[in-house]
Amino acid sequence: MAAAPLRIALAGLGTVGGGVIRLLTANGALIARRAGRPIEIVAVSARDRARDRGVDLSPYQWEDDLALLAGRPDVDVVVELIGGSDGPALALARRTLGLGKGLVTANKAMIAHHGMELAGMSEAANDGRGAPLKFEAAVAGGIPVIKGLREGAAANALTRIYGILNGTCNYILSTMEDTGRDFGDVLKEAQALGYAEADPAFDIEGTDAAHKLAILAAIGFGAGVAFDQVEVEGITRIRAADIARADALGYVIRLIGMAECEEGGTRLFQRVQPCLVPRSHPLAAVDGATNAVVAEGNFSGRLLFQGAGAGDGPTASAVVADLIDIARGDTGPPFSVPVAELEQMAAADGATRRGRAYLRFIVADRPGVLAEITAAMRDAGVSIESLIQQGQADEGGEVLVAMVTHDGPERGVVHALELLRESPSLARPPLVLRLLD
Amino acid sequence: MAAAPLRIALAGLGTVGGGVIRLLTANGALIARRAGRPIEIVAVSARDRARDRGVDLSPYQWEDDLALLAGRPDVDVVVELIGGSDGPALALARRTLGLGKGLVTANKAMIAHHGMELAGMSEAANDGRGAPLKFEAAVAGGIPVIKGLREGAAANALTRIYGILNGTCNYILSTMEDTGRDFGDVLKEAQALGYAEADPAFDIEGTDAAHKLAILAAIGFGAGVAFDQVEVEGITRIRAADIARADALGYVIRLIGMAECEEGGTRLFQRVQPCLVPRSHPLAAVDGATNAVVAEGNFSGRLLFQGAGAGDGPTASAVVADLIDIARGDTGPPFSVPVAELEQMAAADGATRRGRAYLRFIVADRPGVLAEITAAMRDAGVSIESLIQQGQADEGGEVLVAMVTHDGPERGVVHALELLRESPSLARPPLVLRLLD
Numbered sequence: 055m056a057a058a059p060l061r062i063a064l065a066g067l068g069t070v071g072g073g074v075i076r077l078l079t080a081n082g083a084l085i086a087r088r089a090g091r092p093i094e095i096v097a098v099s100a101r102d103r104a105r106d107r108g109v110d111l112s113p114y115q116w117e118d119d120l121a122l123l124a125g126r127p128d129v130d131v132v133v134e135l136i137g138g139s140d141g142p143a144l145a146l147a148r149r150t151l152g153l154g155k156g157l158v159t160a161n162k163a164m165i166a167h168h169g170m171e172l173a174g175m176s177e178a179a180n181d182g183r184g185a186p187l188k189f190e191a192a193v194a195g196g197i198p199v200i201k202g203l204r205e206g207a208a209a210n211a212l213t214r215i216y217g218i219l220n221g222t223c224n225y226i227l228s229t230m231e232d233t234g235r236d237f238g239d240v241l242k243e244a245q246a247l248g249y250a251e252a253d254p255a256f257d258i259e260g261t262d263a264a265h266k267l268a269i270l271a272a273i274g275f276g277a278g279v280a281f282d283q284v285e286v287e288g289i290t291r292i293r294a295a296d297i298a299r300a301d302a303l304g305y306v307i308r309l310i311g312m313a314e315c316e317e318g319g320t321r322l323f324q325r326v327q328p329c330l331v332p333r334s335h336p337l338a339a340v341d342g343a344t345n346a347v348v349a350e351g352n353f354s355g356r357l358l359f360q361g362a363g364a365g366d367g368p369t370a371s372a373v374v375a376d377l378i379d380i381a382r383g384d385t386g387p388p389f390s391v392p393v394a395e396l397e398q399m400a401a402a403d404g405a406t407r408r409g410r411a412y413l414r415f416i417v418a419d420r421p422g423v424l425a426e427i428t429a430a431m432r433d434a435g436v437s438i439e440s441l442i443q444q445g446q447a448d449e450g451g452e453v454l455v456a457m458v459t460h461d462g463p464e465r466g467v468v469h470a471l472e473l474l475r476e477s478p479s480l481a482r483p484p485l486v487l488r489l490l491d
Numbered sequence: 492m493a494a495a496p497l498r499i500a501l502a503g504l505g506t507v508g509g510g511v512i513r514l515l516t517a518n519g520a521l522i523a524r525r526a527g528r529p530i531e532i533v534a535v536s537a538r539d540r541a542r543d544r545g546v547d548l549s550p551y552q553w554e555d556d557l558a559l560l561a562g563r564p565d566v567d568v569v570v571e572l573i574g575g576s577d578g579p580a581l582a583l584a585r586r587t588l589g590l591g592k593g594l595v596t597a598n599k600a601m602i603a604h605h606g607m608e609l610a611g612m613s614e615a616a617n618d619g620r621g622a623p624l625k626f627e628a629a630v631a632g633g634i635p636v637i638k639g640l641r642e643g644a645a646a647n648a649l650t651r652i653y654g655i656l657n658g659t660c661n662y663i664l665s666t667m668e669d670t671g672r673d674f675g676d677v678l679k680e681a682q683a684l685g686y687a688e689a690d691p692a693f694d695i696e697g698t699d700a701a702h703k704l705a706i707l708a709a710i711g712f713g714a715g716v717a718f719d720q721v722e723v724e725g726i727t728r729i730r731a732a733d734i735a736r737a738d739a740l741g742y743v744i745r746l747i748g749m750a751e752c753e754e755g756g757t758r759l760f761q762r763v764q765p766c767l768v769p770r771s772h773p774l775a776a777v778d779g780a781t782n783a784v785v786a787e788g789n790f791s792g793r794l795l796f797q798g799a800g801a802g803d804g805p806t807a808s809a810v811v812a813d814l815i816d817i818a819r820g821d822t823g824p825p826f827s828v829p830v831a832e833l834e835q836m837a838a839a840d841g842a843t844r845r846g847r848a849y850l851r852f853i854v855a856d857r858p859g860v861l862a863e864i865t866a867a868m869r870d871a872g873v874s875i876e877s878l879i880q881q882g883q884a885d886e887g888g889e890v891l892v893a894m895v896t897h898d899g900p901e902r903g904v905v906h907a908l909e910l911l912r913e914s915p916s917l918a919r920p921p922l923v924l925r926l927l928d
Contacts, residue, residue: 073790077646077790080648080789080790081646081647081648081789081790084648084713085645085646087713087828087832088645088713088827088828089645090823190643196788196790196791196792196794197643197794198638198639198642198643198644198794201635201638201639201642201643202635202638202639202643202796205635205638205642205812205815205816205821206627206634206635206638206639206812207635207808207812208522208525208526208811208812208815209514209518209522209807209808209809209810209811209812209814209815210518210808211517211518211521276521276524276525336773336776336797339773339776346795351633351808352517352518352804353510353514353517353518353633353804353805353807353808353811354633354798354799354804354805354808354809355633355798355799355802355804355805356798356799357633357634357635357796357797357798358783358795358796358797358798359639359794359795359796359797360773360794360795360796360797361791361792361793361794361795362791362792362793365792367789367790367791367792368790368791368792370646370790371644371646371647371788371790371791372646372791373646374645374646374790375642375643375644375645375646377646378642378645378646379642382821382823383820383821384642384819384820384821384823386527386819386821390525391524391525395524
């Protein structure tokens with residue numbers, strides 16, 4: 055292989071960093087064939103040099119200082135695996151692109167918050183000739199979904215992008231489904247098994263999925279990243295009883311990130327929310343920590359990309375795929391079109407959308423409660439398709455009432471819940487899930 | 492958009508050709524943004540100029556002569572949508588690449604038979620600077636699976652590639668499953684509905700899936716295309732009774748194309764065959780004319796790509812994605828590595844493989860037949876996991892005996908069937924399907 059190697063610096067030596075080193079070691083020869091030249095790690099950096107990471111770091115130069123790492127004349131591309139939307143990761147990204155070097159990152163928070171700035175720096179670098187910025191690993195782990203949208207589906211006007219974007223939530227929900235156990239119990243187990251972080255808020259409250267959704271929406275719709283516009287609801291209020299009811303209706307519950315262009319491409323709808331997914335839908339079969347993304351194009355029809363959403367191996371696979379693209383010279387605008395051409399779309403008003411909804415109330419166990427709820431529905435113009443009242447008191451003398459509405463505007467349901475807001479019959483705030491029909 | 496347009500010539504104006512024209516018309520503006528320059532059809536050619544195709548051809552130059560089409564100085568890329576492994580399609584492909592122009596094709600037969608020659612021409616074109624050759628539409632319609640393997644999974648040593656590669660067969664099998672009807676009946680309906688050709692042999696006998704498998708295997712494993720080495724068996728012998736038995740065991744039947752590297756990458760296993768797929772496997776949920784491909788990488792784990800396997804819209808989506816890549820300058824070796832570096836792997840011996848098998852015999856309705864079959868199994872060392880004898884004579888006084896073997900070498904089953912070959916008890920040749928476990 056006579057061609058000059060692509061020389062990289064690795065910043066961050068956690069699970070994914072170790073995975074990248076193992077991957078480049080194990081598959082180095084075939085990667086050199088496919089990339090047209092070898093990809094070589096030159097230098098590495100991490101917070102704690104002494105820590106044993108189970109990989110041999112002796113072949114690489116160590117840099118304590120991230121700024122020096124990016125500035126090394128023997129480095130072409132920096133791989134940022136530090137994490138965090140700001141702080142050292144962002145400083146390193148800015149410095150790398152500012153120096154006109156390529157940046158590969160798995161950092162979804164940073165791209166969701168600062169993707170536009172970094173893409174602008176990437177385009178302006180090297181006197182306008184550009185410097186690559188790639189982040190396949192930031193969304194859905196090892197699944198090449200950014201490539202799938204940016205290139206594979208590039209001929210299409212996409213109408214809708216949705217999917218299962220957080221493996222922790224999917225593990226919890228599908229385990230609740232398989233075992234009938236409740237949320238808190240399964241979360242504890244997931245933490246013990248390493249499927250959930252010690253502080254799981256980022257995952258279970260939907261923020262992580264929202265980061266990924268905002269990135270996918272930007273690429274798919276040619277819009278600026280609009281993370282702040284994502285409506286986010288996590289899975290913490292889902293009970294085993296909800297999953298059982300969904301099951302009786304032919305549905306499973308999944309945390310779905312959904313983005314749509316509305317009103318002729320002028321408004322962007324983005325929502326992360328637990329949804330009832332019909333058992334016949336491909337996403338219903340996605341179990342465990344798996345991720346899956348559906349993109350609907352005006353010519354391609356429905357495309358599905360599925361695979362491991364996290365883990366050192368899959369994430370390293372995506373990082374190195376980006377490096378191979380750079381080695382091959384296949385780069386171009388990070389968000390598919392130049393930043394200046396990305397549409398700035400206003401947030402769509404979710405309440406103007408239509409669909410069916412699953413509503414679940416925890417009510418006091420006394421006569422007249424059901425009449426009160428159904429009257430509020432009637433007064434708000436919401437038509438009930440099926441109603442399930444659980445006769446038995448569920449927990450602490452509370453009774454669970456669940457219903458599915460007919461297709462109708464979301465604002466009807468919002469209005470009905472407003473009518474019920476002050477009701478002493480409701481023991482807790484109602485849960486509203488949309489049906490993915 | 493100041494950049495010079497990518498100027499294309501379209502050869503073949505059937506369903507897909509019409510789809511490409513409609514797509515470039517409908518999505519032209521967004522494609523120009525994503526590609527960095529407009530993609531313009533300059534000239535077209537087809538057999539019959541007079542035929543009404545439902546698209547306006549007046550903006551384009553008409554060429555009767557394909558050689559003149561490729562030679563036009565205002566054409567950068569030829570899109571070949573004529574079809575057929577040889578004849579005018581191959582002549583056009585050779586001429587186009589010989590002139591140093593880009594070629595995009597949806598022609599799986601041509602790539603399966605002549606892909607190596609054409610890739611060699613593509614690399615050698617323009618005094619070694621190359622001319623793009625791309626064929627995303629040749630495999631699995633609108634699903635960007637060639638890109639997924641060639642680029643998305645490029646960091647991995649792939650261990651196995653398999654999937655549902657023929658929409659006609661999948662439509663027939665899943666309709667048989669849903670309705671309990673028999674093969675011939677469903678085939679007639681599929682023909683009436685346009686899901687199967689008037690001459691369906693190419694699809695139902697597995698040849699089309701074998702073309703696609705050979706292309707995927709070459710790209711995934713870095714091997715020369717070896718279509719002649721694919722073991723092929725179609726779906727014509729599958730009966731409603733087989734599907735019912737598979738169902739009772741928790742399986743569906745799908746035509747699966749499967750490729751594996753064996754013996755340290757020195758041998759290539761490629762087989763197209765109806766398989767029993769466990770209902771929990773993602774491929775079991777793939778219904779109708781949908782295609783799906785699974786690639787297992789040593790770091791990515793299992794990746795699944797799913798979508799519409801045929802049709803004018805999806806196929807045009809893949810053709811134009813290739814054109815966008817060319818307009819962006821993202822090309823490189825058609826089979827991921829240069830032709831000279833592709834491994835020439837010998838065919839693996841399928842009989843050395845292990846697994847479970849479904850065997851179905853049509854036997855004469857008389858005593859002792861079952862004993863004869865089970866004795867042959869015993870003598871060949873094949874262990875039977877479950878056995879289903881249908882008491883009732885199925886059709887014409889014949890009785891159906893089905894069984895599933897324990898895990899074991901395929902050659903055991905081959906040997907057992909040899910022992911039974913001369914048996915007067917067997918009314919027809921036995922059916923052997925493998926289990927996808």
